[in-house]
Amino acid sequence: MHRRFIQQKRFQSSSTKNLIPIRTSLKGAALLQQPVLNKGSAFSREEREVFQVDGHIPYDVHSLEKQMVRAYAQFKRQPSNILKHAFLASLRDQNQVLFYALVSNRLKEMLPVLYTPTVGEAVSQYSDLFRRPIGCFLSLPTAHSMKEQLQSHANAAFRYKYPPGMKNHFLDQDRPFDIVVVTDSEGILGIGDQGVGGISISTSKAALYVAGAGVDPNRILSVVLDVGTDNHALFANPLYMGYKHVRTRGVAYDHFVHQFMMNIKELFPGALVHFEDFGLNNAARLLETYKPVLPCFNDDIEGTGAVALAATMSAIGVTKSNLADQRIVVFGAGTAGMGIANQIRDAMVEIDGLTLEEANSKFWCIDKDGLLLKSNPKLQGSQHDYARDDEEVRDWNREIQEQPNLRLLDVVKAVKPTMLVGCSTNARAFNEEVIRTMAEHVERPIIFPMSNPTSLVEVDPADANEWTDGRALIATGSPFPPAKNPITGKDYFIAEANNALIYPGLGLGTIASRSSKMSKGMILAGVRALASVSPALEDPDAPLLPDLAGVRKVSLQVAAAVVKQAMEEGVANINIKKDDDAIIEHIKVGMWDPVYRPLEYEPEDSNGYSSK
Ligand SMILES: NC(=O)c1ccc[n+]([C@@H]2O[C@H](COP(=O)([O-])OP(=O)(O)OC[C@H]3O[C@@H](n4cnc5c(N)ncnc54)[C@H](O)[C@@H]3O)[C@@H](O)[C@H]2O)c1
Ligand SMILES: O=C(O)C[C@H](O)C(=O)O
Numbered sequence: 001m002h003r004r005f006i007q008q009k010r011f012q013s014s015s016t017k018n019l020i021p022i023r024t025s026l027k028g029a030a031l032l033q034q035p036v037l038n039k040g041s042a043f044s045r046e047e048r049e050v051f052q053v054d055g056h057i058p059y060d061v062h063s064l065e066k067q068m069v070r071a072y073a074q075f076k077r078q079p080s081n082i083l084k085h086a087f088l089a090s091l092r093d094q095n096q097v098l099f100y101a102l103v104s105n106r107l108k109e110m111l112p113v114l115y116t117p118t119v120g121e122a123v124s125q126y127s128d129l130f131r132r133p134i135g136c137f138l139s140l141p142t143a144h145s146m147k148e149q150l151q152s153h154a155n156a157a158f159r160y161k162y163p164p165g166m167k168n169h170f171l172d173q174d175r176p177f178d179i180v181v182v183t184d185s186e187g188i189l190g191i192g193d194q195g196v197g198g199i200s201i202s203t204s205k206a207a208l209y210v211a212g213a214g215v216d217p218n219r220i221l222s223v224v225l226d227v228g229t230d231n232h233a234l235f236a237n238p239l240y241m242g243y244k245h246v247r248t249r250g251v252a253y254d255h256f257v258h259q260f261m262m263n264i265k266e267l268f269p270g271a272l273v274h275f276e277d278f279g280l281n282n283a284a285r286l287l288e289t290y291k292p293v294l295p296c297f298n299d300d301i302e303g304t305g306a307v308a309l310a311a312t313m314s315a316i317g318v319t320k321s322n323l324a325d326q327r328i329v330v331f332g333a334g335t336a337g338m339g340i341a342n343q344i345r346d347a348m349v350e351i352d353g354l355t356l357e358e359a360n361s362k363f364w365c366i367d368k369d370g371l372l373l374k375s376n377p378k379l380q381g382s383q384h385d386y387a388r389d390d391e392e393v394r395d396w397n398r399e400i401q402e403q404p405n406l407r408l409l410d411v412v413k414a415v416k417p418t419m420l421v422g423c424s425t426n427a428r429a430f431n432e433e434v435i436r437t438m439a440e441h442v443e444r445p446i447i448f449p450m451s452n453p454t455s456l457v458e459v460d461p462a463d464a465n466e467w468t469d470g471r472a473l474i475a476t477g478s479p480f481p482p483a484k485n486p487i488t489g490k491d492y493f494i495a496e497a498n499n500a501l502i503y504p505g506l507g508l509g510t511i512a513s514r515s516s517k518m519s520k521g522m523i524l525a526g527v528r529a530l531a532s533v534s535p536a537l538e539d540p541d542a543p544l545l546p547d548l549a550g551v552r553k554v555s556l557q558v559a560a561a562v563v564k565q566a567m568e569e570g571v572a573n574i575n576i577k578k579d580d581d582a583i584i585e586h587i588k589v590g591m592w593d594p595v596y597r598p599l600e601y602e603p604e605d606s607n608g609y610s611s612k
């Protein structure tokens with residue numbers, strides 16, 4: 001009765017989309033082994049009979065809620081975070097809906113296990129903990145069949161088959177995947193080259209597209225490009241599962257990446273390529289090369305820049321200043337550091353009307369060899385924009401000039417920054433003297449120690465809070481507990497400025513608009529949307545960003561802003577009204593929710609579940 005009513009509907013709304021039945025010819029054990037369709041104990045009596053599940057599972061029928069209670073209890077029994085992570089990976093392999101329902105319902109607790117910081121351990125211990133491969137492993141020695149390998153993933157991907165005339169998805173296009181998350185594992189978090197284990201950063205980022213933005217998990221492909229590794233510990237491990245060869249560089253590397261990108265363009269036209277944790281020498285270069293060729297995005301450059309800009313906008317709301325008023329020291333002038341500088345610099349131009357040169361002059365960037373100076377022959381890429389005139393530092397005091405390089409403390413003393421950003425992987429580099437010196441000259445120091453995982457943070461927020469008498473406005477890359485304000489005794493909640501707060505929404509907006517690219521304007525629109533929901537807007541003692549646990553709500557706002565901007569720029573490829581409600585409804589209809597949909601038997605289905 002209910003089903004007939006649904007079948008009669010030709011248009012689905014966001015509230016009815018999950019009632020649309022899925023058709024399949026799989027039965028019995030084969031159905032239970034398909035993680036997308038498997039409901040385990042939640043198969044109804046009727047489904048058990050129709051699909052011959054009776055006999056394969058115990059008698060009692062359990063709801064998704066009850067299944068979550070059991071799965072959560074099992075999760076809690078795992079003795080360490082890395083084993084909890086492994087448990088979640090297995091659950092994802094068995095029952096996709098239950099996995100995402102559990103994670104989405106307890107995002108606050110699950111995120112640090114599924115994602116940063118535990119994902120760092122999962123990556124580095126990949127070969128030891130391996131059970132079953134998830135994702136796509138493209139290895140250099142088998143490059144000759146790369147296209148067939150990708151095609152084989154497309155063939156194996158689950159495709160919903162709906163009753164005739166029904167379609168619930170803006171993503172229901174001809175191409176098999178909407179998002180491809182790819183790493184070459186050279187710069188995983190702050191832990192460097194991790195070889196084939198990098199697949200776990202791709203699968204983890206993919207899981208956050210789902211749990212954090214409702215992207216359909218079956219339309220994301222997670223990839224590792226295994227070109228060898230320079231990590232000696234991996235070579236020494238007899239269980240290492242990747243290509244045991246020194247990391248391939250130069251022309252052969254470029255050729256392999258190019259082959260990959262061209263295959264994606266051909267096989268999955270219009271899909272968004274999300275670059276993750278590429279090494280310093282390749283990240284910006286590849287982004288620049290492929291931006292004009294297909295929709296692509298570098299999470300460490302653009303995602304990190306975006307979340308840091310949103311946190312900065314929130315902070316200057318508290319300090320009642322402008323972006324253009326800031327003096328910003330960036331410590332660690334690599335992929336993320338330069339991404340952040342570029343994003344804030346471009347916003348100074350766009351929002352405050354500064355010239356590019358004026359905006360560049362607001363930054364002092366420090367890398368391994370000290371402050372970046374124009375005379376430094378090793379400057380690369382964006383570093384040139386921010387390198388300071390050697391003249392400038394000649395006036396700095398004698399004590400400074402006696403040292404070969406200008407270090408962080410020297411720069412902080414001379415520049416009196418309003419804002420200090422860490423992307424250096426240099427744990428505890430923001431020491432007491434640095435922080436206290438900074439705090440002498442500015443009422444509300446803005447301090448973003450963004451290195452991950454937790455052990456690499458440039459300063460523990462509790463210390464930064466204490467050394468500034470609770471005046472610091474802090475955001476970190478990994479999750480931290482609240483810090484006590486030493487004066488008022490109140491808890492100060494630390495904003496987690498992890499790109500995970502924004503990349504899911506940016507990606508969702510890009511695919512929901514079927515956009516031909518992810519433009520600067522679309523990213524800035526997403527940043528503004530995120531900044532507009534900052535708790536610090538209402539209360540200056542509140543965190544600078546919304547809690548990462550609320551990312552799904554944030555993603556909808558970010559995605560809506562991205563879609564609107566894409567429509568304004570003429571890069572969107574959808575036919576809806578450019579009004580906020582229509583855009584939100586359009587996105588919601590396409591969002592995947594972790595709920596069991598009714599199943600219908602489809603006898604003539606050729607390969608069990610695919611409509612392709
Ligand atoms: N919060 C986030 O969302 C986020 C996003 C991306 C990266 N990160 C973190 O930022 C860190 C850097 O990542 P990346 O991708 O930019 O790496 P990267 O290798 O591209 O850049 C690191 C830079 O720091 C420099 N550096 C190393 N030691 C230094 C020292 N002692 N003093 C000054 N500079 C030093 C390196 O020379 C390099 O230029 C990592 O820990 C990563 O996890 C955080
Ligand atoms: O993965 C993260 O937690 C954020 C970021 O992409 C990083 O590389 O550190």
Ligand SMILES: [Mg+2]
Nearest residue numbers: 189276277300
């Ligand atoms: Mg990263």
